[in-house]
Amino acid sequence: MARALAHDLTARGAFVRTDAELRAGHRADGDWELATAAGTVRAGFVVNCAGLGCDLVARRMGAEPPIRIVAFRGDYYQLSDRLRAAVPCLVYPVPDPEVPFLGVHLTPTIGGALRAGPNAALALAREGYRPGRWEAEELFRLASYRGTFGLARRYGRYAAREWLRSWSPAAYLEAVRSIWPGAERADLGIRSSGVRAQAVRPDGSLEDDFVLTRGPGALHVLNAPSPAATASLAIAERIADAVTGPVDRTAPGPAP
Numbered sequence: 615m616a617r618a619l620a621h622d623l624t625a626r627g628a629f630v631r632t633d634a635e636l637r638a639g640h641r642a643d644g645d646w647e648l649a650t651a652a653g654t655v656r657a658g659f660v661v662n663c664a665g666l667g668c669d670l671v672a673r674r675m676g677a678e679p680p681i682r683i684v685a686f687r688g689d690y691y692q693l694s695d696r697l698r699a700a701v702p703c704l705v706y707p708v709p710d711p712e713v714p715f716l717g718v719h720l721t722p723t724i725g726g727a728l729r730a731g732p733n734a735a736l737a738l739a740r741e742g743y744r745p746g747r748w749e750a751e752e753l754f755r756l757a758s759y760r761g762t763f764g765l766a767r768r769y770g771r772y773a774a775r776e777w778l779r780s781w782s783p784a785a786y787l788e789a790v791r792s793i794w795p796g797a798e799r800a801d802l803g804i805r806s807s808g809v810r811a812q813a814v815r816p817d818g819s820l821e822d823d824f825v826l827t828r829g830p831g832a833l834h835v836l837n838a839p840s841p842a843a844t845a846s847l848a849i850a851e852r853i854a855d856a857v858t859g860p861v862d863r864t865a866p867g868p869a870p
């Protein structure tokens with residue numbers, strides 16, 4: 615989808631630059647001067663939608679974000695053909711209102727496979743796509759943030775259970791069995807993971823809504839949780855309106 619969007623944008627004259635981590639930004643003559651891994655970029659207005667890195671990018675641009683991002687890994691298992699034939703539709707657990715995560719559910723994919731997931735295990739690296747991965751910098755950030763201790767106090771039991779599911783296929787299977795009792799260990803196939811950018815407030819509570827803050831010449835998207843992928847085009851319209859003022863998109867002709 616990102617590739618398709620990049621294609622459409624480029625066709626309209628936009629310039630897409632990848633492999634360009636933002637390292638620092640400062641104001642210069644009313645504009646932004648952004649130092650990136652691929653050189654300097656000058657911009658009149660910056661929208662920071664850096665997902666796992668959004669709080670770091672905000673800080674690198676001199677803003678003081680009201681939340682911090684904590685990375686939560688979600689592990690998936692591809693399920694066997696036996697279960698694929700038996701499960702006809704999406705199967706969800708009853709949601710836990712205390713947390714903004716759906717819980718391990720079953721999804722028949724558009725490619726014809728069936729997968730289980732994701733759990734929500736605290737990752738010790740921003741891009742902690744494997745259970746054992748950790749980064750000293752991220753550990754330091756976690757240890758020096760007041761919200762981490764509140765997080766442990768509020769969600770300690772939940773976190774321990776989700777973490778165990780990350781390490782133990784037997785524990786993961788329990789989650790699958792709670793919604794599909796016929797599942798067996800042999801039904802768990804290839805494993806893969808994604809990492810959520812979860813905003814945590816200073817009191818340790820999890821932010822479950824969108825957080826957008828404005829600074830001079832900048833808009834920071836500091837929490838864009840699920841369903842932000844599904845709703846990305848609608849969110850983009852809201853962001854564009856916030857930058858340029860509301861636009862009438864029902865008017866005939868090419869979209870602005």
Ligand SMILES: Cc1cc2nc3c(=O)[nH]c(=O)nc-3n(C[C@H](O)[C@H](O)[C@H](O)COP(=O)(O)OP(=O)(O)OC[C@H]3O[C@@H](n4cnc5c(N)ncnc54)[C@H](O)[C@@H]3O)c2cc1C
Nearest residue numbers: 635636664665667688808809810838839840841842843844
């Ligand atoms: C396991 C899992 C399951 C999910 N399930 C669903 C679902 O079913 N439905 C749904 O709608 N959503 C789902 N989501 C959530 C969805 O993926 C996110 O809400 C969405 O991707 C957020 O979009 P974003 O553009 O804010 O951030 P991202 O998609 O994370 O994009 C951020 C981009 O910024 C870049 N970046 C980071 N730091 C820097 C930097 N310093 N400089 C430059 N670039 C930087 C990154 O490389 C990345 O390309 C899921 C997420 C996970 C992890």
